[in-house]
Structures are given as structure tokens and as C-alpha cells.
Amino acid sequence: MSQTMHLTVTARTEEPGNILRLRLARADGAPLPPVAPGAHLDLHLTGEGLDLWRQYSLCSDCDQTGYYEIGVLRDPKSRGGSEAVHRLAQPGTVLEVEGPRNHFPLDEAAGHTLLLGGGIGITPMLAMAQRLHALGRDFVLHYCTRSAGVTAFRDLIANAPWAGRVVFHFDDGPPGQKLDLARDLPPPAPGTHLYVCGPQGFMDWVIGTAEAAGHAPSQVHREYFSADVDTSGAGFEVVAARSGLTVTVGPKDTIAKALARAGVKVEVKCEEGVCGTCVTDVLEGTPDHRDKFLTEDERAEGTMICACCSRACSKTLVLDI
Numbered sequence: 664m665s666q667t668m669h670l671t672v673t674a675r676t677e678e679p680g681n682i683l684r685l686r687l688a689r690a691d692g693a694p695l696p697p698v699a700p701g702a703h704l705d706l707h708l709t710g711e712g713l714d715l716w717r718q719y720s721l722c723s724d725c726d727q728t729g730y731y732e733i734g735v736l737r738d739p740k741s742r743g744g745s746e747a748v749h750r751l752a753q754p755g756t757v758l759e760v761e762g763p764r765n766h767f768p769l770d771e772a773a774g775h776t777l778l779l780g781g782g783i784g785i786t787p788m789l790a791m792a793q794r795l796h797a798l799g800r801d802f803v804l805h806y807c808t809r810s811a812g813v814t815a816f817r818d819l820i821a822n823a824p825w826a827g828r829v830v831f832h833f834d835d836g837p838p839g840q841k842l843d844l845a846r847d848l849p850p851p852a853p854g855t856h857l858y859v860c861g862p863q864g865f866m867d868w869v870i871g872t873a874e875a876a877g878h879a880p881s882q883v884h885r886e887y888f889s890a891d892v893d894t895s896g897a898g899f900e901v902v903a904a905r906s907g908l909t910v911t912v913g914p915k916d917t918i919a920k921a922l923a924r925a926g927v928k929v930e931v932k933c934e935e936g937v938c939g940t941c942v943t944d945v946l947e948g949t950p951d952h953r954d955k956f957l958t959e960d961e962r963a964e965g966t967m968i969c970a971c972c973s974r975a976c977s978k979t980l981v982l983d984i
């Protein structure tokens with residue numbers, strides 16, 4: 664069950680590749696809520712005029728309850744969240760945290776698991792590798808980065824009892840050493856599950872190739888950290904059924920913003936369709952899904968929508984809000 668906590672930064676480690684590894688614990692050292700591989704924390708970044716929520720996957724061993732660890736890539740092209748974490752999260756800093764939440768659960772009964780992490784997308788894979796090893800499951804972790812010198816968590820991996828399960832792929836490496844999906848993906852099978860996390864281009868490539876090769880979408884698990892989301896399109900109306908209000912969503916507007924102007928609050932965090940915070944039930948109308956959060960089955964059902972970015976195919980959407 665997710666909850667709000669105030670956690671102290673108890674260790675801060677600069678990893679290669681502009682990645683900061685943070686250890687968070689309760690000030691009194693009391694145990695933290697249990698967590699499963701694939702889970703993330705929501706960090707509330709305040710101060711210096713900021714009021715941002717950002718999501719970071721847990722990379723620590725889920726079997727211990729004394730601390731959580733996350734990895735944060737400083738991305739100058741981001742909207743300010745990652746740079747704020749690098750600047751503000753010093754040893755002793757207290758951070759408001761919500762979670763843990765898990766939209767990327769691991770099927771612990773799978774006969775074979777392939778973990779594919781690109782860059783900072785390695786973080787949830789580390790927690791998954793630790794759990795799969797503890798369970799004695801068959802797995803391989805493919806870790807892709809630009810070069811060896813910017814590869815984070817190498818010490819952690821080198822010292823892990825599952826280090827032999829990890830295959831590194833560097834963009835500047837010799838031929839044959841880069842990830843080759845024709846070679847490295849296992850054949851589709853009922854007990855084979857794939858997990859993918861990383862930059863959007865990497866994920867789209869892996870997911871598209873795996874599904875084209877016959878892997879069932881329900882067995883190609885994915886977690887997007889961010890997405891280039893196009894929120895533009897023709898205007899439409901949204902009826903907030905519980906509030907009894909109707910608003911117009913303009914061509915460059917979003918449902919969440921249009922509702923907020925009318926006084927109807929939709930909780931929003933990532934604002935780019937990856938975290939699921941803003942998911943709202945649809946009572947009538949046809950959503951035009953622009954997010955990366957809902958599954959293909961959920962999209963096809965049409966009963967939910969990410970109000971931060973998705974739009975409508977119909978003239979009107981009636982939402983349960």
C-alpha cells in the first residue's frame with residue numbers, strides 16, 4: 664500500500680554517466696514498507712521555487728527493509744526534476760516520498776526471464792535480477808549503454824552473485840558485442856517473459872522487434888521513464904459527471920488543465936503519460952490514447968484515460984470525476 668513518508672538521504676554516490684545513486688531511510692532507522700521488484704517511488708521536489716513530482720525506480724534488493732535505493736540520471740534536456748535531485752539531495756536531506764507503487768511487476772513464476780535495460784533503465788532490472796537470483800530462476804540481463812566509461816552500477820553488478828548473468832553492450836564496442844535482437848532474444852514461449860526499460864527509442868525498438876517475432880504483448884513488460892507525447896489535436900468537450908460540469912479542451916490544451924480551470928482537480932505528476940497518476944474512468948465517448956501507461960487491452964476497452972495527455976476521438980467524453 665502506497666503512503667507518504669519523509670525519508671533521509673543516508674548515502675549519495677556519484678556513478679559514471681551522470682547517474683546519482685541515493686540511499687533513503689527513515690531517520691529513526693525503522694523498517695520501510697515492503698517492496699517488490701519493479702516498484703518506484705514518487706519524490707516531491709520543493710524549494711528554489713520548485714513543486715515537482717518525479718518517479719524513480721528502486722534498484723535496491725527488495726528483500727531488505729532498512730533502506731531504498733534509487734538511481735537518478737542528470738538530464739539537462741529534462742524539465743528540471745533530475746537536475747534538482749542532483750543539486751538538492753545531499754546526505755541528511757529529508758525528502759517527501761510517496762510509494763512504493765508498482766506498475767512494472769515481475770512474474771516470479773516465469774520459466775525464463777530476459778531483462779533489457781538501456782542506460783538509466785537498468786535500475787528496475789537490478790531489483791529484478793536480485794529477486795530472480797534469490798528465487799533460483801533462469802534469467803539473463805542485457806545492459807546497454809553508450810560506452811564502458813559511462814556505465815553505472817558496474818561495481819554493484821561485479822560484486823553480485825548473479826554477475827555471470829549480465830551481458831554488457833556498449834554502443835562504441837566492437838562488432839558482435841552490441842545488442843543484436845535477432846541473436847539475443849529467446850524464441851517466444853509460454854513461460855518466457857521480457858522486461859524492457861530505457862530511453863523511448865530503445866524501448867520502441869525492443870518491443871516492436873519482440874512482438875514482431877511472436878512474443879505476446881502481455882509477456883513483453885515495459886516501463887517508460889519519460890515519453891515524447893503529442894497532446895495536440897482537435898478540440899472536444901469533457902463532461903465531469905460527478906461534478907456536473909462541462910469543459911472545452913482546446914487544440915493545445917489537456918483534459919487535466921481544462922478541468923483544473925473549472926475547479927475540478929485531477930491529480931497529475933509526470934504530465935507525459937507514463938506514471939498513471941491521472942488515470943480517470945471513462946463513462947461515455949471514445950478516448951484517443953496518447954499515453955505510454957495503459958496496456959493494449961486497457962486501451963481497447965476504452966474505459967480509462969490518462970487525463971494529462973490523451974484526447975478524444977468522439978466530440979464528447981464523459982468522465983467519472
Ligand code: FES
Pocket residue numbers: 930931932933934935936937938939940941942954956969970971972
Ligand atoms: S500524470 Fe503521469 S500519466 Fe498522467
